[in-house]
Amino acid sequence: MNSEIIISLEHVTKRYKVGDGDFTALSDINLQFKKGEFAGLVGPSGSGKTTLLNIIGSLDSPTEGKAIVMGKNISALSHKESAMLRNYHIGFIFQVYNLMPVYTVFENVEFSLILQNKSAAERKKAVMESLDWVGIADMANKKPSKLSGGEGQRVAIARAMVKRPDILLADEPTANLDAKNAHAILQTMKALNKELNTTFLFSTHDEKVMGYLDRMIHLEDGKIREDEIIPHKLSV
Ligand SMILES: Nc1ncnc2c1ncn2[C@@H]1O[C@H](COP(=O)(O)OP(=O)(O)O)[C@@H](O)[C@H]1O
Numbered sequence: 001m002n003s004e005i006i007i008s009l010e011h012v013t014k015r016y017k018v019g020d021g022d023f024t025a026l027s028d029i030n031l032q033f034k035k036g037e038f039a040g041l042v043g044p045s046g047s048g049k050t051t052l053l054n055i056i057g058s059l060d061s062p063t064e065g066k067a068i069v070m071g072k073n074i075s076a077l078s079h080k081e082s083a084m085l086r087n088y089h090i091g092f093i094f095q096v097y098n099l100m101p102v103y104t105v106f107e108n109v110e111f112s113l114i115l116q117n118k119s120a121a122e123r124k125k126a127v128m129e130s131l132d133w134v135g136i137a138d139m140a141n142k143k144p145s146k147l148s149g150g151e152g153q154r155v156a157i158a159r160a161m162v163k164r165p166d167i168l169l170a171d172e173p174t175a176n177l178d179a180k181n182a183h184a185i186l187q188t189m190k191a192l193n194k195e196l197n198t199t200f201l202f203s204t205h206d207e208k209v210m211g212y213l214d215r216m217i218h219l220e221d222g223k224i225r226e227d228e229i230i231p232h233k234l235s236v
Pocket residue numbers: 016017018023024025043044045046047048049050051052203
């Protein structure tokens with residue numbers, strides 16, 4: 001792993017307007033992530049995990065402080081520039097994977113490559129490779145409604161990874177999965193992290209996920225309580 005810093009948060013604070021007042025969802029967050037990390041934001045519901053992932057993913061911006069992602073200050077990006085950052089560099093996996101129901105698995109995964117103006121031949125190669133990574137190449141022509149929960153989440157991983165993003169943000173990705181599927185998906189993500197050197201950043205309060213992480217940032221009431229490096233285990 002090289003030591004390139006690809007995410008840097010400096011005094012990030014996020015306040016939401018609530019009625020007449022403000023609610024502070026994140027308070028003075030200082031954090032850096034290097035290329036290739038496999039890290040998680042952990043903490044109870046409401047601690048600010050999703051808010052922080054959304055800022056790193058340039059879906060939202062800080063009220064105060066700076067979020068530098070791939071060398072760009074996300075608060076300074078135009079709408080188009082932040083869309084470009086996401087299209088080329090950042091993949092998202094959500095708890096609810098939101099596949100487009102009228103499209104096949106192949107087409108769902110292909111979509112971001114159309115946004116990148118890739119040729120049909122390039123798209124086909126990349127989509128099939130991506131489905132192969134997650135072990136569902138034989139399901140390319142199925143509709144999402146024919147998939148199990150575990151298979152649907154595999155498509156979501158393939159969709160996020162097909163553009164070979166530098167950063168993969170996964171917001172509670174195992175929340176709707178049984179233990180067997182959760183472990184299978186975590187092993188797949190860990191293998192992709194190693195093979196492609198993609199930086200994975202999770203939000204989770206699932207113990208199963210925590211068992212795979214190399215680093216856990218504990219959030220509580222929008223603050224970092226502890227930034228913990230996990231010694232390497234024999235699992236995986
Ligand atoms: N758009 C919003 N407006 C007001 N409050 C919000 C908004 N989004 C999140 N919050 C509040 O910010 C806090 C952190 O939320 P969130 O980042 O979703 O936490 P987590 O993902 O850890 O459960 C919660 O108290 C939540 O209610």
